[in-house]
Amino acid sequence: MTARxxxxxxxxxxxxxxxxxxxxxxxxxxxxxxxxxxxxxxxLLFDTGFGxxxxxxEARYRQTGRxxxxxxxxxxxxxxxxxxxxxxxxxxxxxxxxxxLPGIPIHVQRAELARARAGGYTILEWIDGPGxxxxxxxxxxxxxxxxxxxxxxxxxxxxxxxxxxxxxxxVVLTGQAAYGLDEWRGTPGREGATSAADRxxxxxxxxxxxxxxxxxxxxxHDRRPWSR
Numbered sequence: 001m002t003a004r005x006x007x008x009x010x011x012x013x014x015x016x017x018x019x020x021x022x023x024x025x026x027x028x029x030x031x032x033x034x035x036x037x038x039x040x041x042x043x044l045l046f047d048t049g050f051g052x053x054x055x056x057x058e059a060r061y062r063q064t065g066r067x068x069x070x071x072x073x074x075x076x077x078x079x080x081x082x083x084x085x086x087x088x089x090x091x092x093x094x095x096x097x098x099x100x101l102p103g104i105p106i107h108v109q110r111a112e113l114a115r116a117r118a119g120g121y122t123i124l125e126w127i128d129g130p131g132x133x134x135x136x137x138x139x140x141x142x143x144x145x146x147x148x149x150x151x152x153x154x155x156x157x158x159x160x161x162x163x164x165x166x167x168x169x170x171v172v173l174t175g176q177a178a179y180g181l182d183e184w185r186g187t188p189g190r191e192g193a194t195s196a197a198d199r200x201x202x203x204x205x206x207x208x209x210x211x212x213x214x215x216x217x218x219x220x221h222d223r224r225p226w227s228r
Contacts, residue, residue, distance in 0.1 A: 032221065
């Protein structure tokens, strides 16, 4: 009998930005972390970071985006190996390079894509374009064997997180369902509950992720992981 092969999870340091004066943590540096999950069949990319060429956004956040192909290459992964994409949600810092990945199925919640396409929510030309293929879902589901989507609305109407089976137990990729390590631990620091679009849903989603009893937790806006 052969040992089960578990996916490898690689953190991708895909961008940085500065909090503007009218937001919490004004003047502080923020980070954006995507993840590559390497399976036997290919690579699942969780989030695509900022897009490029929007002066209004650049003036406000002074962001530095990094191209998906470059950060994958630093992790020893070729862009051609990516066969699936999932976004935790479709804000510009998480889905900004979706349009540069034609022909690769992008998994989203139906409510999130509907909100994005309604306008006033994201930069549409960054998330949509020729050859961009979205696969919409409603709620929890298995994405591929050993990797499942957990619906975690609150920060956005169709936010979703990933749970990846590993030898030492499930690993949760929160996306922005928890802002970072401090919020997950319940210690002072950056948190997303106060500014959530739906605070009740945000709290319920965070509770759902904690109930999974993960061995590790990874965040989209904090390079520091949590482990039990």
